[in-house]
Amino acid sequence: MTKRILSGVQPSGALTLGNYLGALKNWQSLQENHDCLFCIVNLHAITVPVEPDALRKQTLEIAATYLACGIDPVQSHIFVQSHVPAHAELGWVLGCKTPMGWLNRMTQFKDKAGKHKEKASLGLYGYPTLQAADILLYQADGVPVGDDQKQHIELTRDIAMSVNSAYGKDLFTVPEPMIEKTAARIMSLRDGTKKMSKSDPSDFSRLNLTDSADEIRLKIKKAKTDSGPLPETLEGLKDRPEAKNLVAIFASLSKQSEEDVCRQYAGAPFSVFKPDLADLAVEVLAPTGESIKKYLKETSELERHLKRGADYANEIAEKTLKDVFETIGFLPRL
Numbered sequence: 212m213t214k215r216i217l218s219g220v221q222p223s224g225a226l227t228l229g230n231y232l233g234a235l236k237n238w239q240s241l242q243e244n245h246d247c248l249f250c251i252v253n254l255h256a257i258t259v260p261v262e263p264d265a266l267r268k269q270t271l272e273i274a275a276t277y278l279a280c281g282i283d284p285v286q287s288h289i290f291v292q293s294h295v296p297a298h299a300e301l302g303w304v305l306g307c308k309t310p311m312g313w314l315n316r317m318t319q320f321k322d323k324a325g326k327h328k329e330k331a332s333l334g335l336y337g338y339p340t341l342q343a344a345d346i347l348l349y350q351a352d353g354v355p356v357g358d359d360q361k362q363h364i365e366l367t368r369d370i371a372m373s374v375n376s377a378y379g380k381d382l383f384t385v386p387e388p389m390i391e392k393t394a395a396r397i398m399s400l401r402d403g404t405k406k407m408s409k410s411d412p413s414d415f416s417r418l419n420l421t422d423s424a425d426e427i428r429l430k431i432k433k434a435k436t437d438s439g440p441l442p443e444t445l446e447g448l449k450d451r452p453e454a455k456n457l458v459a460i461f462a463s464l465s466k467q468s469e470e471d472v473c474r475q476y477a478g479a480p481f482s483v484f485k486p487d488l489a490d491l492a493v494e495v496l497a498p499t500g501e502s503i504k505k506y507l508k509e510t511s512e513l514e515r516h517l518k519r520g521a522d523y524a525n526e527i528a529e530k531t532l533k534d535v536f537e538t539i540g541f542l543p544r545l
């Protein structure tokens with residue numbers, strides 16, 4: 212039977228090279244032989260303050276980005292999370308089935324709430340149970356994500372297994388995380404110990420998929436490095452987080468291993484490596500940026516794909532929700 216894949220991105224700003232290499236690039240190849248659903252998770256985006264106009268705009272931008280990154284909206288299904296009410300409904304149920312102790316371990320909440328935990332929203336805290344609902348509603352077999360989402364997928368597995376066992380019934384498929392080795396965690400261009408993120412205050416910390424060729428070249432030129440040349444082997448990148456990150460980016464963009472990149476540039480200074488990396492990044496990203504702009508001009512076309520995706524998603528999600536409601540003791544709606 213065809214395996215089902217579910218993944219999603221928050222519409223919380225323009226996507227970065229991290230989102231692309233860690234997630235979207237892999238979705239494209241998966242769609243050939245999987246039943247793929249790719250969600251734009253706008254319910255997740257409101258766990259932190261966001262302007263309504265910005266949220267609307269960013270939602271369409273993510274839809275355009277999915278297509279620009281090679282997602283075929285006929286072969287796969289792209290949809291907006293709020294167009295499938297079952298996400299919020301199952302999210303509530305799973306919130307009631309998840310011990311707070313499990314949520315207290317989530318590092319993303321700690322990172323995002325920072326020192327102001329008391330001011331963070333309940334939604335931000337409960338976010339992982341909504342993410343579990345996103346996945347479990349579709350009985351997804353695999354969830355292709357970057358390494359930062361691993362803990363959330365593990366929690367999803369724990370929730371699925373504990374609910375299945377509590378009711379003595381396979382209500383949910385237990386999903387597998389699918390994390391690429393090379394680009395699992397792309398780091399900031401300004402600090403190799405911090406994740407590249409769309410919410411970092413410095414635009415120089417990231418490459419956006421919408422950056423122009425000149426911006427890409429400038430950001431790579433200014434990317435932090437150390438003073439040593441590139442090493443011959445991967446071991447030589449130990450304790451050199453910025454160099455390691457640039458090698459990982461090069462490897463992932465050129466579809467080579469990091470070892471091969473080290474061999475190719477052994478002994479070369481960054482003044483030689485960086486222009487080649489910039490050429491490669493421009494070659495891959497600049498057409499994607501152009502393509503995003505093109506799709507954004509065809510809003511009604513995007514909306515048509517989103518409607519088709521939501522119709523497909525609703526059909527699957529409603530079935531799971533009905534089973535869950537019946538099993539937990541909710542009276543059926545007449």
Ligand code: TYM
Pocket residue numbers: 217218219220221222229230231232233234252255341342345346354355356357358359360363394395396397398406407408
């Ligand atoms: P989000 O929107 O932060 O990121 C979207 C995807 O990009 C990956 N990613 C990265 N990969 C490598 N290096 C990086 N620097 C980097 N930054 C981001 C993320 O791992 C993710 O795969 N909670 C999720 C969205 C979500 C979801 C889901 C994902 C909600 N429901 C269900 C999968 C399944 C998030 O905030 O991703």
